[in-house]
Amino acid sequence: MNCTTQRLRSWALALASVALLAVSVQAAETGPSLLGVVNVNTASAEELQLLPGIGEVRAREVVALRQRRGAFKSVDELKEVTGIGDAGLKRLRPFVRLQGKTTARKP
DSSP states (O other): OOHHHHHHHHHHHHHHHHHHHHHHHHHHTSOOSOBSOEETTTOOHHHHTTSTTOOHHHHHHHHHHHHHHOSOSSGGGGGGSTTOOHHHHHHHGGGEESSSOOOOBOO
16 A cells, blocks of 8 residues: 555544544534423432433332432432432433422423
């Protein structure tokens, strides 16, 4: 392979990498994955699954914890649910409420 071909391949690879990075950044900046909020004190397991990072198992765990101990008094108490740590709580916080109506829906 000659030098020109190698340079062209290098440039093509670099250009493809930049394009992929731009698409990733754009996807991250398109906004929230959820519109509205979820009241964790009244939401069903199905409504809890609208939250980022909350699947069927975690949603059931939130409901079970709420039934065992009563209403959440602080959003931070969600860290008592297996699999919800500091990073997960940070992702959830904008969408979680302790009072009011659940209004969440996917965009």
